[in-house]
Amino acid sequence: MAAPNAKGGSNFFLKTAIVVIIIFSLIMIVRLQIESNNLQDQRDALQTRIDELDESISELEYQLEMAFDDEQIIRIARRRLGLRLPNEIVFINDIRD
Numbered sequence: 570m571a572a573p574n575a576k577g578g579s580n581f582f583l584k585t586a587i588v589v590i591i592i593f594s595l596i597m598i599v600r601l602q603i604e605s606n607n608l609q610d611q612r613d614a615l616q617t618r619i620d621e622l623d624e625s626i627s628e629l630e631y632q633l634e635m636a637f638d639d640e641q642i643i644r645i646a647r648r649r650l651g652l653r654l655p656n657e658i659v660f661i662n663d664i665r666d
Contacts, residue, residue: 635641646652653659 643654
């Protein structure tokens, strides 16, 4: 009779081990799915930021190109420095709206 008890004990241990492995596997699957979702959210946020920065870079490159345009240089000289071309006549308007 000692032999059937030993066999039943090892069978119980095997079943318990299988149940523990299945529970552990399910927990790991859920944990990995949550982590995957979080990483996808981070990736989406970073991609949005990259798109915003690319747009900003394009705008800054355009402004940089415009800075070397003769018309832009003249516009800046007039507005910021109060300069004028030699053949221009400047009219001053003191009337306020």
